[in-house]
Amino acid sequence: MKSIFGYILTLVTLTMLIASCSVVNTALKSGDPKFAYDQALMLYENGKWDQASTLFEACRHIYMGTPREDSLSFYNARCKFKSREWDEASTQLDEFRRKFGRSAFLEDAEGMYALCYYFMSPPPERDQTVTSQAIIAISEFLSRYPNSEQAPEFKKMLDELSERLMEKSYMNAYTYYKIGRYKSAIVAFKNSMKLHPTSPYTEEMMYYTTVSAYRLAENSVESKQLDRYLAMVDNYYSFLAEYPESKYIKELERMAKNARNFIDKNRKTSDNE
Numbered sequence: 001m002k003s004i005f006g007y008i009l010t011l012v013t014l015t016m017l018i019a020s021c022s023v024v025n026t027a028l029k030s031g032d033p034k035f036a037y038d039q040a041l042m043l044y045e046n047g048k049w050d051q052a053s054t055l056f057e058a059c060r061h062i063y064m065g066t067p068r069e070d071s072l073s074f075y076n077a078r079c080k081f082k083s084r085e086w087d088e089a090s091t092q093l094d095e096f097r098r099k100f101g102r103s104a105f106l107e108d109a110e111g112m113y114a115l116c117y118y119f120m121s122p123p124p125e126r127d128q129t130v131t132s133q134a135i136i137a138i139s140e141f142l143s144r145y146p147n148s149e150q151a152p153e154f155k156k157m158l159d160e161l162s163e164r165l166m167e168k169s170y171m172n173a174y175t176y177y178k179i180g181r182y183k184s185a186i187v188a189f190k191n192s193m194k195l196h197p198t199s200p201y202t203e204e205m206m207y208y209t210t211v212s213a214y215r216l217a218e219n220s221v222e223s224k225q226l227d228r229y230l231a232m233v234d235n236y237y238s239f240l241a242e243y244p245e246s247k248y249i250k251e252l253e254r255m256a257k258n259a260r261n262f263i264d265k266n267r268k269t270s271d272n273e
Helices: 002-030 033-045 049-063 069-082 086-099 106-120 129-144 151-178 182-195 202-218 222-242 249-272
Strands: none
Touching: 033 049, 033 069, 049 069, 069 086, 069 106, 086 106, 106 129, 106 151, 129 151, 151 182, 151 202, 182 202, 202 222, 202 249, 222 249
């Protein structure tokens, strides 16, 4: 029964595809731009994005410079958007918003433009250049259209993208820690906290900064150990002030105790000399 149903569904799908292709071919061969445009709109309304886009593209040069050019360009870009061709859609929408600054479709076009970058934004472990572009595009949209119906949803997206950048920044710094490059880790964690003061990873970053400072001092040449243990203790007290109930306190307290013992021992040695 399932196989019969699947066969029927496939047959119906193919029939619809052939029919829509036939519409495109007929429109293209007609030589009538209005007929082609009307057929493109019909396909567009029926969700036949690829076929509609083919006809919109065919009509573009004919309607260039006419009142219909902005609607044709908008619908074509929206076809690309609906087809999830984010890169091509963003290119066409960017051209549209630059060329048709007074169009009735402008708000929708700029909203879709921002969404393209949102959908292209990769996971935190990958390069976040597109995420930064998405944040700029969404921020610009919210600045221009603060009362838009899309504003609440766009604000949620902005928070999501900002957190993605924070996570990426944390992951980059943690990579230095994981491979034992403690000096670089300290710099990276501190830069991340400065760049993202509201990061949800601040406690972890302060913890790893303190541990990195301890490991750096521990593995340093003797002439640099005293200063680096002093820096570690400073980091420990900063962490303690911010997170007195943290699960990391006992571990850091043991490290700080070892650091203080080293400091006291070396100061006594220095005094005796």
